[in-house]
Amino acid sequence: MAMGPGDPELLTLKALRILKEADLIFYPGSITKGQKKSFVYPILQYHRLEDKELIGFFLKMSNNREEATETYAATAKKIEAAYHSGKRIAIVCEGDISLYASFSYLLAQLQESKLPISLIPGINSFSMGAAQHQVPLSLLNDKIAIVPRVKNIEEITQYFSDFDTIVLMKIRSGWSNFYTELLQKDWNYYYCERLGTQQEYITTDITTLEHREIPYFSLMIIKK
DSSP states (O other): OBOBSSOTTOSOHHHHHHHHHOSEEEEEEEEETTEEEOSSHHHHHHTTOTTSEEEEEEEESSSOOHHHHHHHHHHHHHHHHHHHTTOOEEEOBSBOTTSSOTHHHHHHHHHHTTOOOOOOOOOOHHHHHHHHHTOOSOOTTOOEEEEESOOOHHHHHHHTTTOSEEEEESGGGGHHHHHHHHTTSOOEEEEEESTTSTTOEEESOGGGGTTOOOOSSEEEEEEO
8 A cells, every 4th residue: 555755644544444454564665884774664653553473575776677576476475374363464566556656566466366466546746746846747638657767857858758748757867967957947846855854855946955965766848
């Protein structure tokens, strides 16, 4: 189920009910420089779910998918075993359940095992970003493109030939390649990072980002 972009109150009533009814909750996390971290674990803590059996599955922040595939396979086996032991299971993910969600890799394996599955959608990060900036993502016949890991300004410009609004996801990897050129464009920028957390930062003035370290949980909405 989706846990939303970061604010623990941006969780559907249905998701919270199922979490409270579950015996076992699987949650994702990352491994960076040997340190394990989970974006969603504090949300579980906020709702006082530590008394549940909580099992994390942690992925190294890397483009090499081999270790991630092994982690998903091992986690799927644990979920299947827990299900057959009679436990009520919830699997949570960051953001929305179907948008760049780690759960999607687990879903494919669980479907192969013929386990009964119910998906509960949630709020995605760019919807919250637009809300925090108090700007509509689209109006009337506006077209929106959602693009991950943009590499250069030419790619962004090309999308603007077909779309009115561009949502750049996972911008950290290519940021240094196109940031300076963004400053030269007559576009409207809505930058967001760590939405819904105490470290949330948003701005429409991207000159303030010149020396800022762009985190993994960041995005930018661009309008013509």
